[in-house]
Amino acid sequence: MNVYAEIITIGDEILYGQITDTNSQWIGQELGKAGFRIIRKTSIGDTREEILTALKEAEQRADVILTTGGLGPTKDDITKYTFAEYFGTEMTFREEVFENIDRLFKIRGRQLTELNRQQAYVPSNGKVVMNEVGTAPGMWFPKGKKVFVSMPGVPHEMKKMMTDSIIPSLRESFNTPFIYHKMVRTIGIPESSLSQMLEDWELALPEHIKLAYLPRLGQVRLRLTATGPDLDMLKYEVEKQLEQIRPMLGDKMYSEDDLEIEELIAGLLTSRGQKLATAESCTGGLVADRITNLAGASAFFQGGIVAYSNEVKESQLGVNATTLQAHGAVSEETAKEMAENVRLKYGADFGISTTGIAGPTGGTPEKPVGTIWIAYSDKDKTEAKLLQLSSDRLLNINATANAVLKLLWENIR
């Protein structure tokens, strides 16, 4: 009953970590939602042998094989020629693909090259998947009851193709069962304690509902995965399971919808018509960045100050010179003044702040690298919290952003 899918990403740059492979993550999410059972993701280099081997292996296991990459106009892009070899077929020139390439070059005001013209050749057994935003076409190859799909590696081109055309076609071709994921987020309880707390419940889960623990920077996500022919029934069964664990988890469970904490904050502040402002030193803009990555952030986010130098903390954020002198920039007092002042200056209901030594250098015996203060301020109170983190700069910046958003959430929820 399960329909099995595999994802193959092609390119040495993925193997050697020279680019982040966001494609296979996104494809995995979409295939999961469409009811496919993903059994493997493989990354291989741009060589004929590796592509042929990977296709052959995947065909033995999976019903649907999706590949990305290797469709560009340059010499190292050999995917479509290798597909032609795999299927034992010729390359044929596709007029509609060439017209699309020609159209794109005209829009961009560029000169079409012979290399671009070659992008209009496609293996003759392939159905073209039009690429409206790029020159490399996607390709759909049926083989018996199985389907191979080749897509470009450029993320926004691939995503548009998948959404507009490939996922609907796959859903139509395969009668996929439903796979229902429910992600519950907890904060402030370690994985092992959580697991012990939930042990009896976990052991009693029915066969078709699986549980997984996903820990990350002070949070643990619980993922329930239910598989079956009736989506409403799956939702009902998962809800019944959640009813059992809600009383055990209490306020450790902060989201039942796999939302980031900033999404919960955004929802609440928008519905209440309240405003937020941020004052960041060690997080350097990351808190504001996470907030403004959400569409509609302007409804509740006034803006913020990145006060990196002491000079700016004083002149722009109004932190007292005496506070900076007596306690230093990394101190409870400075953090509180930052949060309070940004709230007042920006006309916001809530202000939050971060100040600390992110590292790798800049520590002292009294304030080692990883010493970080965060603060929260509203019209009634201002409170600060000390974090003692690691020596890893990026880890510290990210964990501090999480912590200050959590501090805000606890105060406003």
Added chain:
Amino acid sequence: MNVYAEIITIGDEILYGQITDTNSQWIGQELGKAGFRIIRKTSIGDTREEILTALKEAEQRADVILTTGGLGPTKDDITKYTFAEYFGTEMTFREEVFENIDRLFKIRGRQLTELNRQQAYVPSNGKVVMNEVGTAPGMWFPKGKKVFVSMPGVPHEMKKMMTDSIIPSLRESFNTPFIYHKMVRTIGIPESSLSQMLEDWELALPEHIKLAYLPRLGQVRLRLTATGPDLDMLKYEVEKQLEQIRPMLGDKMYSEDDLEIEELIAGLLTSRGQKLATAESCTGGLVADRITNLAGASAFFQGGIVAYSNEVKESQLGVNATTLQAHGAVSEETAKEMAENVRLKYGADFGISTTGIAGPTGGTPEKPVGTIWIAYSDKDKTEAKLLQLSSDRLLNINATANAVLKLLWENIR
């Protein structure tokens, strides 16, 4: 002569895209630098059969097989038991591992559970790789001339193990050839034109030097990969190749060291003792975030303002009310005032700004989603540039950050 490596990441959450697999990217980078030839990366689910199959397949192709994930204390973590089955061996209790777990729980002031005690069991043929920052030990399994390594999936635990112990041991066990990568970055020239410009040179490259094109958001990186027994010779040969393309590429080539554009800016401003300030609307803090992710950013970065609301643009950034009224927040005039005012207010040598409609909503017929102005200001001039981007919010935010950093770089280089 090549030593082949494969990376296997274990966990359904990777297959379904519920977490970003940053581990395999980082491991790929480190193995590449250590002279290993990476032939495949595989992601599989947490099932016994899939783990056994993936290990067997990898053993047929590779000399070194590294796995991450599935070492936590909970029921879905089955990696080490499956390794024991793969090698046909028992689990044995390791006192030194238990002591480490006990130590970590004491530091954290938590109660040790029976589940945590079970983390001290390791397949008897495995050498323990101590995990100083977490409870799950790493494991090193020799098999004939091959080596299997199992590491936890928590990124900072895995990274510490790799750096401190596993990479040095692998270098010692295998006499790896050198693989020298040189990454050259170009900006403002499309991949197909670049490829045509370099065609003759590319065709004449010797067998052991490979070229790849990696396009991303208006940039194309050229990667030269040379393999051989003598590292100095490889560097010399690659340098000779670069001498041929430098005159062709001119100022389209902005870095020969695979540096992000903010790293080049940081190097230049730090050496000159000059200061930068940022005023961001649509990028919402991302530009400041990218700058402050660099260690040592405080040497040249004063800070910035995230002016999300018009109110803040006016009150904090001093944009004229008449400018906002006559031209709107998304306009050449506003962008210029933002860049100039943040430079003056923050006492910086250079100011940069962004203001635009990131989307997905908020567009108008005259200013559709993707209409974005960026500006640069120094003591002699202030200039702005119009970008017309897509309807994808995150793509727009990221491309705008790239564009404004490029505008700065072109003015100061």
